[in-house]
Amino acid sequence: MNEPNPVIIFETLNAFQRTGALKAAIELKVFTALGAGPLDANSLATACGTSVRGMRILCDYLTVIGFLEKAHAAYSLTPTAAVFLDQNSPHYMGSVAGFVAADEIMDTYRDVTGAVRHGGTLLPGGGSTHVDFSLWVEFAKTMAPMMKPAADFIANLVAEKHAGSRLRVLDVAAGHGMFGITIAEQMPDAEIVAQDYQRVLAVAEQNADIAGVQDRYTLLPGDAMSVDFGSDYDFILLTNFLHHFGVDTCNTLLKKVRFALKPQGAVILLDFIPNEDRVSPPTAATFALTMLMSTDQGDAYTFAEYKQMLTAAGFSNNQMVDVPNSPSRLVISSNA
Numbered sequence: 001m002n003e004p005n006p007v008i009i010f011e012t013l014n015a016f017q018r019t020g021a022l023k024a025a026i027e028l029k030v031f032t033a034l035g036a037g038p039l040d041a042n043s044l045a046t047a048c049g050t051s052v053r054g055m056r057i058l059c060d061y062l063t064v065i066g067f068l069e070k071a072h073a074a075y076s077l078t079p080t081a082a083v084f085l086d087q088n089s090p091h092y093m094g095s096v097a098g099f100v101a102a103d104e105i106m107d108t109y110r111d112v113t114g115a116v117r118h119g120g121t122l123l124p125g126g127g128s129t130h131v132d133f134s135l136w137v138e139f140a141k142t143m144a145p146m147m148k149p150a151a152d153f154i155a156n157l158v159a160e161k162h163a164g165s166r167l168r169v170l171d172v173a174a175g176h177g178m179f180g181i182t183i184a185e186q187m188p189d190a191e192i193v194a195q196d197y198q199r200v201l202a203v204a205e206q207n208a209d210i211a212g213v214q215d216r217y218t219l220l221p222g223d224a225m226s227v228d229f230g231s232d233y234d235f236i237l238l239t240n241f242l243h244h245f246g247v248d249t250c251n252t253l254l255k256k257v258r259f260a261l262k263p264q265g266a267v268i269l270l271d272f273i274p275n276e277d278r279v280s281p282p283t284a285a286t287f288a289l290t291m292l293m294s295t296d297q298g299d300a301y302t303f304a305e306y307k308q309m310l311t312a313a314g315f316s317n318n319q320m321v322d323v324p325n326s327p328s329r330l331v332i333s334s335n336a
């Protein structure tokens with residue numbers, strides 16, 4: 001197991017091929033074409049409008065990395081591809097390639113050396129924390145399916161404890177809005193205030209309409225750091241937001257959040273939270289590199305670090321919970 005082995009070097013240096021191959025298969029709708037049953041490279045090439053050689057090589061590659069199975073010359077979907085990458089599946093999430101593997105994001109990885117030397121993003125104006133960061137609308141349009149398990153989990157937690165209550169919920173940096181919207185769907189008396197930049201809230205508003213909760217859905221556009229949150233919230237959601245900022249900014253924002261809550265209210269924080277060793281579990285731990293490449297000061301904070309920030313903001317009761325089927329963890333903090 002610990003024998004020196006150069007294979008990992010070769011595999012890691014050409015790991016960009018995996019990104020390219022999966023992105024191409026999503027764009028060409030290969031997984032959707034296979035949704036009805038196995039096909040060989042000839043039939044798939046016809047269905048997807050490609051060359052036969054290109055399709056055979058792409059499908060063999062996708063078989064090697066675990067998205068397809070191959071029997072004789074026919075390819076079929078693995079369970080993961082069938083559930084998440086066939087456009088006819090209700091759990092389809094191929095759209096996430098539009099953000100996760102966007103050219104603007106991938107280009108930043110051409111100079112990891114530079115970002116490591118500098119200690120932060122090489123993107124202009126603080127990268128993803130810049131007010132005009134171009135990809136937030138794309139995030140809102142494409143990433144909702146990936147957040148669904150966590151949104152359901154949070155809504156269930158809230159509904160279990162507060163069934164029948166008239167809850168006021170603030171969704172800070174709401175993006176697609178699905179965290180607040182899912183609570184509104186589960187709790188007919190919940191009122192949601194969605195906060196984000198105006199251009200992003202247009203996507204959340206559309207999603208609220210589709211979910212039929214628009215009557216209980218209010219928009220609060222602006223910069224979360226300066227906009228007036230209002231007060232008397234039962235819950236404030238901070239999902240996938242604090243990781244963009246340094247500790248001082250997180251502290252300031254958490255204090256503002258605490259003042260906007262009812263005395264018995266709670267903040268629900270969802271994020272990539274690695275273990276204290278910072279190298280496990282893999283998805284949460286490696287998210288720190290994403291923050292190095294795209295922000296000046298962001299990080300994948302540990303629970304101990306979040307507890308310190310929350311305590312400094314005046315929260316006294318902090319609990320961490322794993323979210324099933326998600327790499328993220330929840331921290332729920334209240335005053336009481």
Ligand SMILES: C[S@@+](CC[C@H](N)C(=O)[O-])C[C@H]1O[C@@H](n2cnc3c(N)ncnc32)[C@H](O)[C@@H]1O
Pocket residue numbers: 128129136139140143147172173174175176177195196197200222223224225238239240241
């Ligand atoms: C990673 S997304 C998270 C969206 C959603 N909360 C989720 O968990 O999927 C970050 C969101 O923060 C918003 N955002 C970034 N900086 C902000 C700021 N200063 N004030 C308000 N929203 C901001 C972006 O527009 C984007 O929608």
